[in-house]
Amino acid sequence: MTHSDALDPRELRAWIAFLAASHLLENRIEQQLKHDGGLTHPEFEVLVKLAMSDGRRLRMSDLAREVMVSKSRLTYQVTQLERDGLVRRTACDSDRRAVWAELTDRGREALEKVRPGHRRVVRENLIDLLTPEELEVLGEAFTRVAQRLSG
Amino acid sequence: MTHSDALDPRELRAWIAFLAASHLLENRIEQQLKHDGGLTHPEFEVLVKLAMSDGRRLRMSDLAREVMVSKSRLTYQVTQLERDGLVRRTACDSDRRAVWAELTDRGREALEKVRPGHRRVVRENLIDLLTPEELEVLGEAFTRVAQRLSG
């Protein structure tokens, strides 16, 4: 190894700040989504991914990968969303094991309803606190981190 | 407002990357802690905060604030840690409502056992992927974010 394990003060500061900011941001986001639309963050992420997808639908396993959630957790979340009429399950013709999760019109409406507030939270508590340079650095660095943890 | 709500491509990229990296890093950390010492991440954070504190103990409400967790959640976590002998609850003389959560020797051992692996995970998947400059930016930026969300 090229470094000793222990983190020096700079590294520690960055790590602590990252942890704290993540926690706080997550809490704030949960609060807004619940308040504005009765959604949890994972539910919101499911709706977003579906809205972005071709035909507003994804197969369960692809959706699980997209939102980085276990299969069983996704099953539960989609069941909840289906109960509320925001998502619909559909059979997949080409693979009879597979299931489409499809965004309904009500799901789209629910998403649009919370989105402005969500964007505002992200903007006011992260984006607008960063200079363009910092934003660039952050985007690059975390892309690298995500890549490493995916490979 | 100074900006329209929608995120431009740079902003979106940074946000998406941050979300993905957070998720993946969190999963990785959970995995290591569970594997090396049967701890969850919140449990680990509780132990760390206690270990850092004067007399290796904190009152429940202070501990909850430190780890940014709800009171009831902390009650549960500390109960689990106490069952495993890693933490001990003690009465507080100066305030009979209050409860000290105190790290036991076994708790310290458990912490030291998982810490090297934990540090390695943080290092290999975050710290060592960043240049010193990036690290500095990250520390500053997230300190700002945390400050804003705390105030």
Add this chain to the structure above:
DNA sequence: GGCTTGTTGTTCAAATCTGAACTAACGCTA
């Protein structure tokens, strides 16, 4: 003292999450 307001920590039921089965179907190979 007696009153009021705020704090501390726990409890409880309901909601959510985890991970290990499990069923069904796929795709390949012989």
Add this chain to the structure above:
DNA sequence: TAGCGTTAGTTCAGATTTGAACAACAAGCC
């Protein structure tokens, strides 16, 4: 087409989390 290893999604039991309600105490005020 029968067999075999893999994949998709669900189910289930147990663990954890949430949030509101509660009991006990503190702190100040009259």
